[in-house]
Amino acid sequence: MRTNSSTAEDLLIELDRNRTRAEPLHRQVAASIRESVRAGRLRHGASLPPTRTLAAGLGVSRGVVVEAYQQLVAEGYLTSRAGGYTQVALEPGGARVAAAAPAAGPGTQGVAPAVDFGYGHTDVSTFPRAAWLRSVRTVFAATPDDRFAYLDGRGVPELHQALADYLNRVRGTSADPRHTVICSGFGQGVSLLIQVLAARGARRLAVEDPSPDDDARPLAAAAGMDVVGIPVGPDGILVGELEKADADAVVLTPSHQWPTGGVLSAAARARVIRWAKRRGALVIEDDYDAEYRYDRAPVGAIQGLAPGHVVYCGTASKTLVPGLRLGWMLVPPHLVDDVAQAKLLADRGSAVIDQLTFADFLARGEFDRHLRRMRPVYRRRRDALLAALDARLPELTPTGVAAGQHVVAWLPPDLDEAAVVAAAARRGVALRGVARYRLDPAGPGGLIFGYATLSERAITGGIARLSRAIGDVRAS
């Protein structure tokens, strides 16, 4: 591995301890390191000195350095590594490597935000490297050679079986290994489904309103289909509106509507299934984050109710790391050959070693273990967010808080969403409003808070900044 292994022994940090109105020391340390990264003096991959070493060198308490590092990790300048050391995370020049996250926070032009509530980041530092490596080793010891050849478009049989076992147990699906297709994540999965549907004459795709603007919607439009938005209430999509929409398929997030967080009721689920059966329509279930549920038992997947009418889509991007590029679909039998064929044409199948490794990882129970470990971490971040919102911004109304890695908070009618987002950016807080995800522009203003990668301290600090930003808006 070529990584830049230069260390930052020669880190230049000047502290101002004399002036009574000086910035706190940890902020001065953080500012100095941030400036070195921005100026390229500290390059991507460079290791920082251990906190103890730097603190001794500066003549400050170790807590000062720890706090500075934590802030810069939260801001994305540094990453915390196994073994306790810290590295520079930015590319030279300051461009974020992760700039292309599906719905990343917008950031302010040119300046990295202090706190980034952008959705779509996953806490990649928690990836269980050792357990994954054990599974890779098992794969190389046990896999027949022919698994490394071209496969059919569905993927590796071992993974079909391991996923079916897992999903049937944990998500209440009715998964048949033979009808499982491995893909690179939801984005590719829905692209393949739309190709197949369009080729079979589908003309109209219903989506939730609001919903993500970077997958099903542009893909369906590019395939020549009409896209129709179905309004969403507190309990997810309004099925009565869906029934009127003359659609051939619908994309749903029934377990945790994205972004508003509603959970589709049992009655509404049954009604969606009746609609699909009556029309011969397809339900595309995007089960993007249901593994992270905090206050009550997870809601089962809708696919389990009608496996002949629902495609279940899951992904490792939120539960493990996006870099795996692994997703999976449970496809109704009459569509599975077409979907597998589309996958072959797109890229001749997903990477085989990763599929085999994930199969072993699932079969060993490592995936369950990872989720058990991460659930309290994300829950504490969510709790910190809700507590800070409650303390600093009680006029906002959080929703969809029981699951996932983000929360939407509705704004009171007198606060303009765009003005709040812009003011927040000026205060160093990156976040997005709900408006950009709406098809019908009418609807209340709301803010989307992704909290998966932020420390509790960064969350609290971010909400304090947001509170000042909202003060700016009210004062203007």
Place this chain on the structure above:
Amino acid sequence: MRTNSSTAEDLLIELDRNRTRAEPLHRQVAASIRESVRAGRLRHGASLPPTRTLAAGLGVSRGVVVEAYQQLVAEGYLTSRAGGYTQVALEPGGARVAAAAPAAGPGTQGVAPAVDFGYGHTDVSTFPRAAWLRSVRTVFAATPDDRFAYLDGRGVPELHQALADYLNRVRGTSADPRHTVICSGFGQGVSLLIQVLAARGARRLAVEDPSPDDDARPLAAAAGMDVVGIPVGPDGILVGELEKADADAVVLTPSHQWPTGGVLSAAARARVIRWAKRRGALVIEDDYDAEYRYDRAPVGAIQGLAPGHVVYCGTASKTLVPGLRLGWMLVPPHLVDDVAQAKLLADRGSAVIDQLTFADFLARGEFDRHLRRMRPVYRRRRDALLAALDARLPELTPTGVAAGQHVVAWLPPDLDEAAVVAAAARRGVALRGVARYRLDPAGPGGLIFGYATLSERAITGGIARLSRAIGDVRAS
């Protein structure tokens, strides 16, 4: 890993040693095992007894069992595993897992061919598992967390650098790491390029005639472009015909024309580049197998002559294994952002761990080592093929023999290609003719011999069968 670990201790093999005209013992052993696999008594993944054990049990010399196993490995029924043991390679029911190879041999309906000269198979048993695993371990020890997040559409910077170093050294490219895009192989790469070209108004794609029928041609047609075939001579594409074709881009295999094997001359290369510059056209260079060159030094990539007008495409599918799903493109600067964006939309990037691992594998020199190890293996297989053709079928004219993993042999005018292919199938030999890859149906008949996965014995046996098949055609 769940694999079927049943062994074949109870293998029923009846030998006929008495009759003077009995089949040789190794053929009887092979036939018996083949029949057990076909009938499902030996299931996929089952281990066979060690040759010594089985030989002792049958009261035959070990060489008899070794030869039987080798034949069945060559035929695809068994796979040879590291550590010297042997497993059943077929899926229950006899369907080949690798049925979807891009240009796999057709096989005969229902019966696995005895010898399969289908192109597109790679000898997956040679994958250097231990070296790859070492690189995976290095990656997990050394990679910063943020590499596992969403990346931009170009892929992992470490791999860009390692590929640029390798390609500039070995393929004579002019690679800039910043203009390198990682994809899932040539199929996806050309799909992305065609999307970008179509969006920029390209209307007409030139391809070699003959050329593969499963990537650029259907993809361009699906994108609404005209596809025009440019005839190929002994030295590759006829540039004079290209100049008349009014095309916006051309897909070329200049180092080893697929399938006919011609190498584009230096003068023709310069003329292609002049054509591209004059028209503002794009050359898509498919460098699918040039690493395997036997009788003279490799011919450098055409991309090195004009990096602003050529996209260089390479893949690990032929050099390592298809299951990696790794390919790479060197893209002219003015197109790289569009191509990266198309990659993001298609699947949000290729699997990261594999990219990082391949980067380390390249940087350690393991890729060079693997190629050095494989070159004489493939060369011996090619030599066996040429020797067998010369001995048994001197009326065929082999061509394009200096490189790669396949040879085309032209048929004399009195032999009908389709009749020979059909007769070969009846004699247990799977191969394809050149005709199916032609856009203009006129042209001499020829047979495509993929030899990458066949033992020298299987090759010789296959040509003997083919010779009998051609005898059948002449007699009918």
